[in-house]
Amino acid sequence: MEKALLNVEGMSCGHCVKAVEGSVGKLDGVERVLVDLKEKTVAVEYKNDSVTLDKIKETIEDQGYDIV
Amino acid sequence: MEKALLNVEGMSCGHCVKAVEGSVGKLDGVERVLVDLKEKTVAVEYKNDSVTLDKIKETIEDQGYDIV
Numbered sequence: 001m002e003k004a005l006l007n008v009e010g011m012s013c014g015h016c017v018k019a020v021e022g023s024v025g026k027l028d029g030v031e032r033v034l035v036d037l038k039e040k041t042v043a044v045e046y047k048n049d050s051v052t053l054d055k056i057k058e059t060i061e062d063q064g065y066d067i068v
Numbered sequence: 069m070e071k072a073l074l075n076v077e078g079m080s081c082g083h084c085v086k087a088v089e090g091s092v093g094k095l096d097g098v099e100r101v102l103v104d105l106k107e108k109t110v111a112v113e114y115k116n117d118s119v120t121l122d123k124i125k126e127t128i129e130d131q132g133y134d135i136v
Contacts, residue, residue: 014132015083064082 001031004053006042010065011035019063027051027059069099072121074110078133079103087131095119095127 011020017035020042024033029050034043044056057067079088085103088110092101097118102111112124125135 010081012080013078013084015087016081019083 002046002048002053004044004046004056006044006057006060007068008035008040008042008060008065009068011037011040013037016063016065020060020065023059023063024056027056030056070114070116070121072112072114072124074112074125074128075136076103076108076110076128076133077136079105079108079110081105084131084133088128088133091127091131092124095123098124 008020011017017037020035021033024030024042024044029047030044031047032045035041036043042060046053046056060067076088079085085105088103089101092098092110092112097115098112099115100111100113103109104111110128114121114124128135
């Protein structure tokens, strides 16, 4: 199991939390995902034989947010 | 046709725009609804024989925003 903490710009409300946690959480291989609005972070735990960190970042960007 | 411009706190992103425009727009008697994120306003045009301004305000509050 891998862990990553991403800094993400643009998440501002509960809808944003749902959009990010919902989309990332649906990826095969993602075990846990947790958004912290205040810290502007997304914490993920994933199996790196099923999903790449690049794929996770791309999924967040597809929801309209920027990885910094 | 009546027009109103409401000052609304807490709308911060595109999801908030959808939540407010979607819910208010579905009310019988509401002809137009337009959120301005920057100005923190919701502009509505409605038929006051079909819907009240109180009902519109209540609908916005039910989405989690405060009328100021």
